[in-house]
Amino acid sequence: MNLQDPRVLRTRQLIREAFSELLRTKGFDAISIKDIAQNATINRATFYDHYVDKYALLDETIEQAFHGMIPEEVKLSREFTEEICDQLILMTHSYIVDFYRICRMDSKFIAKLVDEKIKKMLEQTIESIFLKEENHQLPAYDYIKIISAMTSSTIYGAAYRWFTDGENDRTDLLAKIVRPYVMNGLGLYHK
Incomplete structure (x- = not known):
């Protein structure tokens, strides 16, 4: 994956924004990958193309x-x-x-x-x-x-x-x- 590709950057931004919104409303423990994917309007496989799990996303x-x-x-x-x-x-x-x-x-x-x-x-x-x-x-x-x-x-x-x-x-x-x-x-x- 080319991390400089505009599509990759946009997808990662969508994932981070969805995650941030969920952190405000649900709390980390209650957030699932399905929640993040739905809020980011991507599928779960796309999430896993970018992050190993929600802990890696939290770290970033x-x-x-x-x-x-x-x-x-x-x-x-x-x-x-x-x-x-x-x-x-x-x-x-x-x-x-x-x-x-x-x-x-x-x-x-x-x-x-x-x-x-x-x-x-x-x-x-x-x-x-x-x-x-x-x-x-x-x-x-x-x-x-x-x-x-x-x-x-x-x-x-x-x-x-x-x-x-x-x-x-x-x-x-x-x-x-x-x-x-x-x-x-x-x-x-x-x-």
């Missing part, structure tokens, strides 16, 4: 939405600054709010899968910034991976807690609380 949906939300400034950043930190905190919180409000996460198992995927993508985003830093003093790639994991866990954990505590209108305060913690921790490694 999460990834596309996350990468679409990353500000260009963050993608191009060559240094983990306070401004980049703030953008990552706010973006992560916004993604969590959007995902959990739009999608009915009726399964703790699926919610855990989604959370792990988001954390991993955030970690990879942070790691790519650290790897581009010209003057980083970290002794080895393994340290960068560990620091990226700790930084992403801090940001994700705080953003998720802010969401579950219902403090969604005060994201400025969220950034104000989390940024110093993250930056002070990173200061130990950027001397």
Whole structure:
């Protein structure tokens, strides 16, 4: 299958749109491949030509939405600054709010899968910034991976807690609380 073929792109878009609509109305566990195919106006065989199962579709949906939300400034950043930190905190919180409000996460198992995927993508985003830093003093790639994991866990954990505590209108305060913690921790490694 040629993933650049306009027909393939259109079919995949129809499938993703149908899936997104079903996530809003039914919840992941209740969605069947038949539901997705019917909403996308395709047959089940066509669905399976594009995706192994609904978990693969969920994975792609999460990834596309996350990468679409990353500000260009963050993608191009060559240094983990306070401004980049703030953008990552706010973006992560916004993604969590959007995902959990739009999608009915009726399964703790699926919610855990989604959370792990988001954390991993955030970690990879942070790691790519650290790897581009010209003057980083970290002794080895393994340290960068560990620091990226700790930084992403801090940001994700705080953003998720802010969401579950219902403090969604005060994201400025969220950034104000989390940024110093993250930056002070990173200061130990950027001397």
